[in-house]
Amino acid sequence: MKRRMLLATTAILSASLLAAGCGKPASEPQNSAAGAQTPSSEPGKQVTLRFATWDTGDLLKIQETIARQFEAKHPGVKVQVEAYGDGFDQKLAASIGANNAPDVMYMWDFPTYSQNLEPLDAMMSADAGLKPDDFYPGLFNYVKIGGKTYGMPAGFTTRVMYYNKKLFDEANVPYPKAGWTWDDFKETAKKLTNPAKKQYGFGIRAENDPYDLQGFIWSNGGSFISPDGKSIDGFMNGKETADVLQMFGSLVKDKTAVIVGGKNQQSGDDVFKAGKIAMWESGVWPLDGFKEAKIDVGTVVMPAFPGKKLKGVIAESAVSISKSSKNKDMAWEFVKYYASDEAIKLRTSDLPVRKSVVAEKKLDQDPLYQSFYKMLEACDDTPAFLLNPKWNEVNRNLTSAINTIMLGQNAKDSLDKAVKDSEKFFK
Known part of the structure; x- marks a missing residue:
């Protein structure tokens, strides 16, 4: 699954590349009749589908396996897997700008690319074999822009708290349980801190992606941006937001993190x-x-703030169809297969998006995995980047502010500066 810290830094360049070519697609959008029957290539004619992925190494081999299995089910179809790697956004934007977009692609940044993607709603509603009720509903919140679905959920992860059971046992500290609070967390971290051993209760990242912190902010009743996506003043620098970030900075200051x-x-x-x-x-x-x-590791859902509902954030991978694809019907068949039980079971870098696969693997009963699915139940908020198309520019200022807070700066002052530096993007 793609990590957003790297991708967010490249999205601004990608947007500029898109501007050069997004107004004139290579071909006009085609009407799709997906779902009426499974399309097949014309006799004697080879159809080539281009599929762009950010995976590399062993994960890329899995994509190749999925492609070969799809080909076996669709004679006359060749799936050309294109590995864009860490340069995914730049290469994708360049291909779209040159009117040479892949037919199918991994996708996460829907605000940037939605105008170049084919809405999937009509295909989904016409295809009884898709079984949309088998997907966790919260996942579709992350693939929509303006009420339209531009991607099929392929994999995801929520965020949980890992803990080292050995260190807990040595300190005679009980393992954390669902329902714990941030006060419980801070007390636990103190008990597990041993300066003589250079052992700490918790780790704080030197560079934090604001995206990953949104679950904590939402849990405290805050947000980086207004619900309509038009304002950050009073939200990004609001008390609920500042208090959460100051809490993490204080953990470093008092040496429990x-x-x-x-x-x-x-x-x-x-x-x-x-x-x-x-x-x-x-x-x-x-x-x-x-x-x-x-490592004798355990997982538990995140702590909650007293009297407030626990919230979480999803990191999601989806697959999308290019609006300029000349093979939309077959591209839909590939997207549908990619989100099938058979293909989902092959992928190992993220969590299954289908309830049937989770039930078969009993992941929701596995002590290590069930916390991820419990957190999924708390993921019903919309991330900031889906609410404003210029969020990537704002995100740079917010990232800088957060990193200074973790190093000891006052949270409110740092966030006020980030808001001041970012308000130009909302005019």
């Missing part, structure tokens, strides 16, 4: 594996690495 992942520093995942932090919040990405390192 340590900064990780900065220049010449180990990543938080590696520090956790080394037994130097007892708790670490993240998505599903590091879990396999923790298992391989034989």
Whole structure:
């Protein structure tokens, strides 16, 4: 699954590249009759579908396997997997700008690309085989712009709290349980901090992606942006937002948390594996690495603020169809297959989006995975980047402010500056 910190820094360049070519697609949008019957290529004619992915290495091999299995089900169709890697956004934007977009592509930044994507609503409603009720409904909130669906959920992760059971046992501290509060968290972190061993209760990232922090902000009743996406003053620098970020900065100041992942520093995942932090919040990405390192790890839903509803945020991968594709019907068949039980079971870098696959694998009963699905139930808010098309510019100022807060600066002052520097994007 693509990490947003890298992608957000490239989205501004991508938008400028799109501006050069988005007004004149290579072909006019085609009317789709997907769902009436499974399309097939004309006899003797090869149809090539281009599929752009950001995956590399072993994950890319999985994409190739999915492509070959789709080809086996659709004689005469060739799926050309194009690995854009970490340059995904720049390469995708360049291909769209040159009127040479792939037919199908991984997608996350719908505000930037929606005008170049084919809405899927008509195809979805006409295709009884899709079984939309088998998807977790909150996932569709992240693939819509203006009420239209531009992507099919393919994989996701929520964020949970990892904890090192060995360190808890050594300190005779009970494991955290669902329903705990941030006051419980802070007290637990203090008990698990041992300066003599350079061991800390928690790790704070040197560079924080505001996207990942939104669940905490929402849980305290705050938001980075107004619900209509038109204002940040009083939201990004509001008390509820500032209090959350100040709380994290204070953990570093009182030495119950340590900064990780900065220049010449180990990543938080590696520090956790080394037994130097007892708790670490993240998505599903590091879990396999923790298992391989034989860490006796547990997961639990995030703490809540007293008297307030727990909220979470989703990192989601989707697959979309280019508006300029000349093979929309077959592209839809590939998108549908990519979101099928068969294909979902092959992918390992994110969590299954279909309830049937989760039930078959019993992930919602697995102590390590059930917290991710419990957090999914709390993910009903809309991220800031989906509410305003210029959020990527705002995000740079907010990121800078947050990082200074984690290093000891006053949260309200830092956020006020970020708002002042960003208000020009709302005029």
